[in-house]
Structure formats: structure tokens, C-alpha cells
Amino acid sequence: MINDFSSWPYDYLNVKEAWMKVNKNNLKNLKMAYIDTGYDSEKALSKGANVEIVNLCDNDICMDSLGHGTAFANIFIKYAYLDDTVGPKIISIKSSNNAQVLVSKVEEGISRALEMNVDILAINLCNTCFNSRIAHQLYKAAKSGIITVVPSGNLITNEYTFPASLNTVIACTSVEPSGNISDFANINEYIDVGCPEENLFKNISGIDYNQMQQLLNKMNNNDSSKAKKESAFFNGNFFGTSFSTPILTALITLMKSVNPKLNIFMVKNILKSLSNEETILSDGKSMKIKKVNFLEAIDSAINFHSSVSDYYDEQYFFQVTYKKDSEEYVVIAEVYNLEGKKVDIINKEFELIVFPYNRQNTKEGVNIVKKLNILSKDGIIKWNFNHLQQGKYFLRIKDKDNIILESLSVIKK
Numbered sequence: 485m486i487n488d489f490s491s492w493p494y495d496y497l498n499v500k501e502a503w504m505k506v507n508k509n510n511l512k513n514l515k516m517a518y519i520d521t522g523y524d525s526e527k528a529l530s531k532g533a534n535v536e537i538v539n540l541c542d543n544d545i546c547m548d549s550l551g552h553g554t555a556f557a558n559i560f561i562k563y564a565y566l567d568d569t570v571g572p573k574i575i576s577i578k579s580s581n582n583a584q585v586l587v588s589k590v591e592e593g594i595s596r597a598l599e600m601n602v603d604i605l606a607i608n609l610c611n612t613c614f615n616s617r618i619a620h621q622l623y624k625a626a627k628s629g630i631i632t633v634v635p636s637g638n639l640i641t642n643e644y645t646f647p648a649s650l651n652t653v654i655a656c657t658s659v660e661p662s663g664n665i666s667d668f669a670n671i672n673e674y675i676d677v678g679c680p681e682e683n684l685f686k687n688i689s690g691i692d693y694n695q696m697q698q699l700l701n702k703m704n705n706n707d708s709s710k711a712k713k714e715s716a717f718f719n720g721n722f723f724g725t726s727f728s729t730p731i732l733t734a735l736i737t738l739m740k741s742v743n744p745k746l747n748i749f750m751v752k753n754i755l756k757s758l759s760n761e762e763t764i765l766s767d768g769k770s771m772k773i774k775k776v777n778f779l780e781a782i783d784s785a786i787n788f789h790s791s792v793s794d795y796y797d798e799q800y801f802f803q804v805t806y807k808k809d810s811e812e813y814v815v816i817a818e819v820y821n822l823e824g825k826k827v828d829i830i831n832k833e834f835e836l837i838v839f840p841y842n843r844q845n846t847k848e849g850v851n852i853v854k855k856l857n858i859l860s861k862d863g864i865i866k867w868n869f870n871h872l873q874q875g876k877y878f879l880r881i882k883d884k885d886n887i888i889l890e891s892l893s894v895i896k897k
Contacts, residue, residue, distance in 0.1 A: 520553030620824030
């Protein structure tokens with residue numbers, strides 16, 4: 485039985501009550517694709533779910549060796565399937581065999597989703613680097629009516645992660661059983677909503693706990709105790725915004741079943757109108773984070789008749805590239821808009837800050853290696869960092885007017 489209602493989010497979200505209002509015929513006609521590490525049917529919680537596998541990896545194995553993607557599907561099915569067979573078509577787009585995903589595979593996955601004319605797309609990953617090609621794809625997806633759902637990221641706070649910071653996606657952070665925003669979850673003003681994360685036990689989720697732990701150890705300079713604490717791994721359980729995303733994706737799928745005309749901008753408006761919210765104070769910023777409730781959101785979707793269609797809040801982003809040419813180490817930053825189109829920046833002053841590679845020390849005034857003002861030239865920002873010692877660094881570029889979103893990039897010398 486996939487819906488045993490034993491996990492706390494069911495009651496918290498009023499899932500059973502919301503299901504009473506779902507249009508079953510519309511639900512079965514919807515297509516939800518997710519980009520992750522695949523789907524292992526042997527570890528599926530439901531054998532009756534309609535799942536198609538698209539494998540983008542260079543091997544013949546279509547299962548999920550890590551388990552991250554299987555966990556996504558299992559959670560989604562628990563909330564979007566009314567029983568073993570009544571639910572949407574699921575398309576698992578496998579982009580990696582492990583916890584690190586090539587940007588090119590994400591691009592390919594989005595392209596496949598567009599070709600397959602899906603209704604909802606979940607990209608269950610994020611990083612801190614804007615990519616203009618992905619931005620263009622997601623702009624195109626939004627224009628075509630696809631609703632894209634993404635996580636905000638873990639272990640960092642008040643950082644602009646991508647694609648979560650784009651206005652063309654629905655971005656979610658995590659809510660813990662107390663009802664508060666999870667302390668490990670990333671938040672900023674572009675995160676749309678907070679959603680519970682499932683408590684996943686490795687023996688039922690299919691997650692390769694050891695591989696995930698090794699990756700986190702590496703990310704935290706091999707400090708295993710720190711990685712274990714900060715990643716919210718406890719006694720073999722796994723938490724995170726990646727496991728809030730399937731619940732929110734399920735909710736939006738159910739919303740589409742009762743109102744097929746919903747697009748991403750309408751959904752954003754519905755989420756903004758939710759009654760439950762939490763005020764978060766982070767790095768001196770006060771933010772209100774809405775928190776989902778299935779019944780309230782479904783009712784709002786049924787009664788939503790706005791003509792909102794193509795309204796975009798304009799955004800600008802830094803795209804940073806690193807080049808080594810004849811022993812010269814150079815950083816080049818260009819500015820792009822929400823559509824992924826390059827925007828010229830002429831004789832504009834920016835602030836450049838360099839930090840050591842430490843996930844927790846990237847804030848103003850903490851362990852700054854270099855800080856300087858730099859003037860754009862020929863439409864770009866260019867900086868030579870030969871003088872830095874060999875190692876890894878975070879780079880942050882800010883414009884004085886705070887119009888362009890900060891970009892946090894990893895530089896390896």
C-alpha cells in the first residue's frame with residue numbers, strides 16, 4: 485500500500501482531503517518528467533505506476549545506482565497517485581550515475597522534456613552558477629506552458645542558487661515537522677514556497693548512503709563529522725530540499741488536474757496567496773516564506789480564473805567563466821537576462837570578492853582573500869588572478885545597484 489498515511493506530511497498538508505477534489509481522468513492524462521539519477525523499478529514503492537525511463541548516460545544500465553532519482557519517484561507517487569494505478573505518467577530522465585551531474589546532461593534532459601511535451605518538469609538539483617543556455621531553455625519551457633519545479637539547495641543560506649533563482653521556475657525550500665523552515669535549507673527572496681521533506685530510510689528509498697556521504701565529506705574538506713551533521717544525515721535517514729521537490733511537484737500535478745489551464749505564473753500567484761507563512765531573518769534580511777497546504781492550494785486552483793499569462797519580473801545574472809591561456813589565469817564575467825540573452829555592460833563598476841573554498845565562509849567579512857572594485861570593458865568584466873596561491877576559491881561579483889544577482893562560482897587553479 486503506497487498511501488499508508490504514516491508519514492507526518494500527510495496530516496500536515498491535508499493530503500487526504502485534497503484528493504477528494506482531484507479530477508482522476510485529467511490526472512491520468514498529465515505527464516511529469518524529472519531529471520535525476522534514474523529510476524530503479526526493483527526499489528519502487530508502487531509496481532503499478534506508469535513510469536517511462538529515458539537514459540542519457542553512456543551505458544546500458546537504466547536503473548538508479550545512487551537511488552536519489554528512485555527516492556524522488558517514490559515520494560512523488562505517494563502524493564500524486566490516488567492508488568497504485570490512478571496517477572500521471574512519470575518520465576524518469578537519468579542524467580547521471582552519481583551525485584554530480586554535468587551541465588550538458590541537464591541541458592539534454594530539458595531538451596528531451598520539451599520534445600516529449602510534458603506538463604510538469606522537476607529538475608532535482610542545483611548549483612551556484614548561472615547558465616545562460618539552461619536559462620533560455622527554461623524560459624522557452626515556461627512560454628510553452630510547462631511548469632518547472634526545483635529545489636533551493638542545502639547547507640547554504642541566503643545564496644542565489646540555479647535554476648532556483650529564475651522567475652521561470654517554482655523553487656521550494658524545506659519545512660521540518662515542527663512546521664518551521666529547516667535549518668539546513670537554503671532560502672532567499674526568489675524561493676517561492678516551503679514544503680515538507682520526506683524522512684527517507686535508505687532501506688526503502690534505494691539511496692546509496694555511502695556514496696552520498698563520501699561526496700559530502702569531499703565537499704566539506706573531508707570533515708566527515710561536519711558533513712554528516714550539516715547534510716542532515718542521521719542514523720541512515722536522508723533529508724533535504726531534493727525531497728521537498730517531489731511533494732511540491734505532486735501538488736502542482738494535482739492542481740493541474742483540477743485546472744488544466746494553469747501555467748507557471750498562475751501557480752506562482754496561487755502559492756503567494758497561501759495563508760500559512762513564516763518570517764525568516766537571514767543575514768540581516770527579513771523574508772516571508774509561504775508554506776504549502778494541499779487542500780488550500782487545490783481549492784485555490786479550482787477557483788483561480790485570472791488571465792495571468794506571460795508576466796516576467798526582469799532579472800539579470802552574471803555568468804562566470806574561467807580560462808587558462810599560456811599560464812595566464814583569467815576570470816571573465818558576462819551579464820545575461822532571464823531569456824539567456826547577453827546584455828552589454830558598458831563602463832560600469834563592480835565589486836569583486838574572493839573567498840577560500842569553504843561552504844560556510846562565503847559571507848561578507850569572513851575569510852576574504854581579495855576585495856576590489858573593477859570596471860567593465862568591452863561589455864565584460866575581466867580579472868587576472870595569477871597572483872593567488874594554488875587552490876580552490878569562491879568568487880562573488882556584485883554590482884553597486886544590486887540589480888544583477890550575485891554569482892557564486894568555484895575557481896580551481
